[in-house]
Amino acid sequence: MKLKVESYRDAFGQKLVELGEKNKHLIVLDPDVGDSTRTAWFREKFPNRFVNVGISEQDMVGIAAGLSIEGFTPIVATFSMFILRAWEQIRNTLARDNLNVKIVASHGGLSDFGDGSSHQCFEDIALMRVIPEMKTIVPADAQSTKGLFEQAIRTKGPTYIRIGRDFCLKIYENEDDVVLGKVNVLEEGDDLTLVACGLMVPFALMVHKMLLKSGVKSSIVDAHTIKPLDSRLISICRRTGRVVTIEEHSVIGGLGSALCENLSEYGVKVKRIGVFDRFGESSEDYRKLLQKFQLDEDSIFKQVISFVG
Amino acid sequence: MLKAFNENQRLILSSISKNKEATATSFLKELSEMSAIPLSTLKLNTKILRELDLVTYGTPRNPKPIRLTQTGKLISDILAASNSDFKKWTRGKRLSKEVKINVLKQAISSQSSHLPSSLSANDLVASIFEVFSPNLRNSENSFILSKGHAAPALYATLAEKKVISKDELLSLGSYGSRLQSHPERRYLPEVLVSTGSLGQGLSIGVGIALGKKIKNKKGKVIVLLGDGELNEGQVWEAIMSGAHHGLDNLIAIVDRNFRQLNGSTEKIKRLEPLEEKWASFGWEVIVVNGQETGEVVSTLEYIKHNQTKPVVVIALTQRNGGIKSLREDLFHYVPTAEEYERAVMDINEIES
Ligand SMILES: Cc1ncc(C[n+]2csc(CCOP(=O)(O)OP(=O)(O)O)c2C)c(N)n1
Ligand SMILES: [Mg+2]
Secondary structure, three states: OOEEEHHHHHHHHHHHHHHHHOOOEEEEEEEHHHHHHHHHHHHHHHHHHHOOOOHHHHHHHHHHHHHHHOOOOEEEEEEEHHHHHHHHHHHHHHOOOOOEEEEEEOOOOOHHHOOOOOOEEHHHHHHHOOOOOOEOOOOOOOHHHHHHHHHHOOOOOOOEEOOOEEEEEOOOOOHHOOOOOOEEEEOOOOOEEEEEEHHHHHHHHHHHHHHHHOOOEEEEEEOOOOOOHHHHHHHHHHHHHEEEEEEEEOOOOHHHHHHHHHHHHHHOOOEEEEOOOOOOOOOOOOHHHHHEEEEEHHHHHHHHHHHHH | OOOEEEEEEEEHHHOOOOOOOOHHHHHHHHHHHHOOHHHHHHHHHHHHHOOOEEOOOOOOOOEOOOOOOOOHHHHHHHHHHHHHHHHHHHHHHHHHHHHHHHHHHHHHHHHOHHHHHHHHHHHHHHHHHHHHOOOOOOOOOOOEEOHHHHHHHHHHHHHHHOOHHHHOOOOOOOOOOOOOOOOOOOOHHOOOOOOOOOOHHHHHHHHHHHHHHHHOOOOOOOEEEEEEHHOOHHHHHHHHHEEEEOOOOEEEOOOOOOOOOEEEHHHOOOOOOOHHHHHHHOOOOEEEEOOOHHHHHHHHHHHHHHHHOEEEEEEEOOOOOOOOOOOOOOOOOOOHHHHHHHHHHHHHHHHO
């Protein structure tokens, strides 16, 4: 299966400029990483609605809160690792006051393979989804990054959108193939359900094919909106009775945990695949790290097979 | 200037300027009837004004119209100009006194309020509302209580502004009350920004001020911080942001009581030289006696009309709010009934 390679951050950067043309309330705050997050493209186009606030994430979130009180829709964008420095500001101001600020967190998971563990983030989904009012979104590819970002802008309230750096694989044709809050069932099979988010969605599609060859029919679900979790996902999982979650995030607190929390009372067996309570490390190659962390299609296939027995 | 003349003298000066050639006797008689001030009082004060060479008039035998001298005219003009300030000044004092008493009442009813921190901020919050009426409907000004634990001072001020009732004040922090122990916008929109976690308010103030600038909107943004709160690094990020963006609509006020939770600010993490620190970050610094409502009000009035960059007011305060019978070294404290009575007497004394 050959999927077209695209870039998460480029998709975000393009969409941001496009929305900036239409929506004059958008204002972008950048803690000095705009070239890396691609908000630089917005900066070139709309310098009056772009503020490099300096390397000060906590101040940035406060400023975003103030701007939203004044009627703007602020977008704050930085690495998923670094926005966590402002977790308490996000919790205590953005969420408690239900302010209309959108956080776009790039370089999630292992996607910043070159920079090592200080930059690779497996904890953000857990930390965001635990906050009341905080919508938590992990798009699977470039089109859905664009689509979900635009829908998030149209939906009031604080929202966290986690994307990778560059490498992503095309699975959607159109931006509106995804709807915020609704899971996408990409394949249907009765033996088990693979629920994934982010880059792990195209990987799950590859695993689906591999499983078919072994006679296992799987449903594949893109759970891009981790919070609020679509209730339909729960019924899909209950129907197949067996579930595997796959995420480029710690198995503690992420998509897998969210599903377990919702399924535990129904006696559905859930296997969580992700990062097992450890930090990242440097590599010149993303794929090598995915293999080491057992998040490439072959490793995922093996884990699923041993689960279904 | 305002204090140099009593109310009667100010009334005489302003009335003479409108007087058309009446003699002193008939002018004062009419004024006495209009103002219900005894004629003898007005006569005495007019004499004082003549001794100061501010007015001239004749004698019963040689009657001449009562007039202002050149200096009298000048002073009368100045008084007219500062008259609106004066009204705010006296109203501010009255407001601050009411707020103080209601802060004490809240402490007793909740048995747990941050009384000393609220008394420390009391005159500052009252003055801010007197000058700017922020956060109220149709107000263009915004106020953030960054030291959210002084919520009782904010609530008592909002009660004076009729946003909440005085009865409701007594529900502070109790189950089901809108008056959360630390202010929350979800419960009370006039709070504007929920606080309670120190160090975050100034950044939010920067955001509001920046938003107003970009939209070309009028209005000031006032943020009240504790001095211990300045230990937080985020405050200094925000100080840099305020200066960098030249926010001449942003006013920080530091409640400088030299105390934080567990002791003296200077022993825990030295803040001095505090003025120099703010100044070197590019802010204009004004130091005031934060327990003198009049001084705080006129300073804020001045800033309101003359601001060219971000301004910080370092307000020297005490945790007892200037109430002599209360200790000024406590963080948590609830007065007994007798202590309350004593404190109210002290308050009446300070304000008279
Ligand atoms: C981030 C944070 N840390 C700690 C506290 C606990 N706390 C509440 S008040 C206070 C002392 C505040 O001192 P200061 O800012 O000087 O205020 P004052 O009461 O003297 O006006 C502390 C440490 C808090 N509310 N927020
Ligand atoms: Mg203090």
